[in-house]
Amino acid sequence: MDGFLDGDVDSPITMLNLLKFKEKAEYEDGRETNLTGKEAYSIYGQEVIEHLEKVGAKLIFQGRVNRLMLGEVEELWDSFALAKYPSRKAMLEMMLDSDYQKSEEHRSAGLEGQLNIEIKDGDL
Numbered sequence: 001m002d003g004f005l006d007g008d009v010d011s012p013i014t015m016l017n018l019l020k021f022k023e024k025a026e027y028e029d030g031r032e033t034n035l036t037g038k039e040a041y042s043i044y045g046q047e048v049i050e051h052l053e054k055v056g057a058k059l060i061f062q063g064r065v066n067r068l069m070l071g072e073v074e075e076l077w078d079s080f081a082l083a084k085y086p087s088r089k090a091m092l093e094m095m096l097d098s099d100y101q102k103s104e105e106h107r108s109a110g111l112e113g114q115l116n117i118e119i120k121d122g123d124l
Contacts, residue, residue, distance in 0.1 A: 009088040013118050014060065018077040020113040027109045038078070041110030045081075047103040052083060054097070055090040059083050077115075088118075 022037030033040070045062070052058055062081040085091045094100050 004088060005092065011120070012084065012086055013088055013091070013120060014082055014084045015091070016115075016117040016119055017081045017083070018065075018115040018117070019079040019081070019111060020075075021078050021110055022112045025106075025109040027105060029105075033109075035109075037110040037112065039110070040106045044103050044106035044110065047106070048100075051094050051097065051100045051103065052085075055085070055094045057083055057085040057090060057094065 019041065021041060025033050025035040025037050025040035027033060027040075035043075049059060060082040062079070064079050065077050068076055085094075
């Protein structure tokens with residue numbers, strides 16, 4: 001998040017989220033659960049649609065990672081999602097919203113790891 005509010009904070013961004021799920025969900029408050037990491041993240045995924053809409057953002061595409069076609073990695077990500085935000089400011093507004101923070105507990109419980117990659121429209 002270092003530098004997130006540096007530079008252009010008003011133009012649209014797309015976030016590529018690469019996701020790796022825990023085998024079993026683990027909630028920070030220690031609650032017992034029978035959910036897998038993927039199931040806990042799915043709760044977050046359903047709730048985040050409303051949070052995105054509140055700030056004028058939207059989920060563009062999501063899916064399961066099937067295979068690596070080119071390159072080398074130690075391990076593939078399980079899933080990915082693309083979300084388009086009107087700006088970095090809008091994304092930050094969502095992240096600071098108390099309702100979003102309640103939903104976030106399911107994201108944290110379900111994820112073993114995550115990469116969030118900011119993408120801007122433009123030339124290659």
